[in-house]
Amino acid sequence: MIDPDDMSRLAQYSHRLAVMAGKTFIQEGEPANDFFIVTSGHVKIFALMPDGRRQITGFAQSGDFLGLASGATYGFSAEALGPLALCRFSRTGLNILKREFPDIEHRLMEEASRELVQAQKRMLLLGRKTARERLASFLLEQHHRSPTREIVINLPMSRTGIADYLGLTIETVSRTLNALQREKLIAITQVTQITLLNLPALETLARGG
Amino acid sequence: MIDPDDMSRLAQYSHRLAVMAGKTFIQEGEPANDFFIVTSGHVKIFALMPDGRRQITGFAQSGDFLGLASGATYGFSAEALGPLALCRFSRTGLNILKREFPDIEHRLMEEASRELVQAQKRMLLLGRKTARERLASFLLEQHHRSPTREIVINLPMSRTGIADYLGLTIETVSRTLNALQREKLIAITQVTQITLLNLPALETLARGG
DNA sequence: CGTTCGTTTGAGCCCCCTCAACTGATGTGG
DNA sequence: CCACATCAGTTGAGGGGGCTCAAACGAACG
Incomplete structure (x- = not known):
């Protein structure tokens, strides 16, 4: 730097x-x-x-x-x-x-x-975490990167980008995000904008238990 | 260093x-x-x-x-x-x-x-390679690390170690090594000693095609 | 309105994991 | 010297998570 x-x-x-x-x-x-x-x-x-x-x-x-x-x-x-x-x-x-x-x-x-x-x-993450854990880790990473620590995240990349970053396919990324939404951990407000609804749950998920 | x-x-x-x-x-x-x-x-x-x-x-x-x-x-x-x-x-x-x-x-x-x-x-390797590709990459890494470039490799760790290094389970490591042996790419001379029989094939496998 | 491209959703399959039993080498005590 | 325990590795059967293939959907744009 x-x-x-x-x-x-x-x-x-x-x-x-x-x-x-x-x-x-x-x-x-x-x-x-x-x-x-x-x-x-x-x-x-x-x-x-x-x-x-x-x-x-x-x-x-x-x-x-x-x-x-x-x-x-x-x-x-x-x-x-x-x-x-x-x-x-x-x-x-x-x-x-x-x-x-x-x-x-x-x-x-x-x-x-x-x-x-x-x-x-x-x-x-790539060697040992499940798709759910990877997405949770990814979302929290974006959250921590944000200067304001806002719980609304503007994804800096497409589904393809996320998939290639997390070692998954775009379909799995899409399905997993929607699953997390169904479970009320996040809300997909727009395609590239996600609100974190339950930070503690996301954190335990991200670290794997 | x-x-x-x-x-x-x-x-x-x-x-x-x-x-x-x-x-x-x-x-x-x-x-x-x-x-x-x-x-x-x-x-x-x-x-x-x-x-x-x-x-x-x-x-x-x-x-x-x-x-x-x-x-x-x-x-x-x-x-x-x-x-x-x-x-x-x-x-x-x-x-x-x-x-x-x-x-x-x-x-x-x-x-x-x-x-x-x-x-x-x-x-x-962890994000995108299959088990076969991971093992081939691993064996070639050991090969290149060896000072003499000998095709006989003494594995520096147990199956558990290899599994935790490659993001696999010990069973998959064992099965995959035996599969590579059946295909005449390697020979498992002892549990911790492997002979590389077909370097070119291992190299194309390791790089994924 | 139609095209394009990214995303979502569905169905099926396969690779790898899980669980379990077996094998073989090593060691220990009787 | 053998019976037995232990532990790493192997092998088998079965299941599941994520991939593949395919189609539907939706937003952006001409």
């Missing part, structure tokens, strides 16, 4: 880059020559299998780094969720960055740490 | 700690006051659900950091797989470490990056 103040100073060491909504600007398997810092917009990070199975591994937003965790080739793909602005750095340019921002390594470390904690929680 | 040379120098800034095999020395949810560096032995990192469902999220060995990625409380548990030696640091002691090892942040970053790549691959 980079301060907004620093972002303008960053510009002189990088190429600024605008990406259209929906464009996949990092392709898994391609040579990882560059890395990026998101300056505005949201990014979907995912992995694909040859037959089209998709797993979303996370999201990135303004201030986040992208592509540093790669080896010789990118280990994931990244797609702009909306209009996107990026700073692109050559891999070797990282040293310049380090000179100019002495604490950059510290910040990188903090971001990586946070992501690693997230990743562990998601491995538990 | 810390150089063996440096490990002795580390000692004066930390408390040395010996842990018995099988002991859980980090408990999820407890206050994360300390962090650790493994100096010898192997560690299993996992998360638990109230009803006992377990997901192993990774392993750590000599030179690896442990517990840095936590917030106020540990987000995971850690168990010694065999006799284990650790250096324990107070959370605040990290600053001393940084002074003494100026490039420690860089090393930490590299380790975190590698783990993050691993984590993404495992999310794809």
Whole structure:
């Protein structure tokens, strides 16, 4: 995570880059020559299998780094969720960055740490939780992400997005959400808007008992 | 990853700690006051659900950091797989470490990056792969980890361990391994020793087509 | 009004889980 | 040396949760 103040100073060491909504600007398997810092917009990070199975591994937003965790080739793909602005750095340019921002390594470390904690929680979710538990966890995650802690959630993605994020199919996502509604745990006010009616129940469900 | 040379120098800034095999020395949810560096032995990192469902999220060995990625409380548990030696640091002691090892942040970053790549691959595995694909991926992972690239693999864990690592049950692990043997992709020479008979087929299976 | 695309709903099936019994290796005491 | 207990692994039978395939629905848009 980079301060907004620093972002303008960053510009002189990088190429600024605008990406259209929906464009996949990092392709898994391609040579990882560059890395990026998101300056505005949201990014979907995912992995694909040859037959089209998709797993979303996370999201990135303004201030986040992208592509540093790669080896010789990118280990994931990244797609702009909306209009996107990026700073692109050559891999070797990282040293310049380090000179100019002495604490950059510290910040990188903090971001990586946070992501690693997230990743562990998601491995538990993907490996061991039922569909109901996954959806409950997902809804609470959205809830906690919200600045106002409002119990009305505006889903940031389609059913396909949720399914690929939770390791389910769109049908199961739809059915499970409706089941949770029947049980009065949530109310689906619009397709992309859900009200949490019973937070305690959702929390016990999310943690699995 | 810390150089063996440096490990002795580390000692004066930390408390040395010996842990018995099988002991859980980090408990999820407890206050994360300390962090650790493994100096010898192997560690299993996992998360638990109230009803006992377990997901192993990774392993750590000599030179690896442990517990840095936590917030106020540990987000995971850690168990010694065999006799284990650790250096324990107070959370605040990290600053001393940084002074003494100026490039420690860089090393930490590299380790975190590698783990993050691993984590993404495992999310794809846990979210989208079938049992056959998971086992094939697992066997190839063991194969690549081996220094000699020998096609004979000595499994480093029991069926329970494999199951908790791959998000399956022990029965499915057993059945699937035997199915792979019937199809001549592997040979189960002993319970904990497997020979890879058809690497190309295992690789296409692991990547899912 | 018709098309398109995302979502919902239904029916059926399959993969994996659950529960249970069996096998085999290891160890222990008589 | 053998009877017995224990525990990891295997094998079998059955059930269920989530997937697949298909059709209906509904909102956005020309």
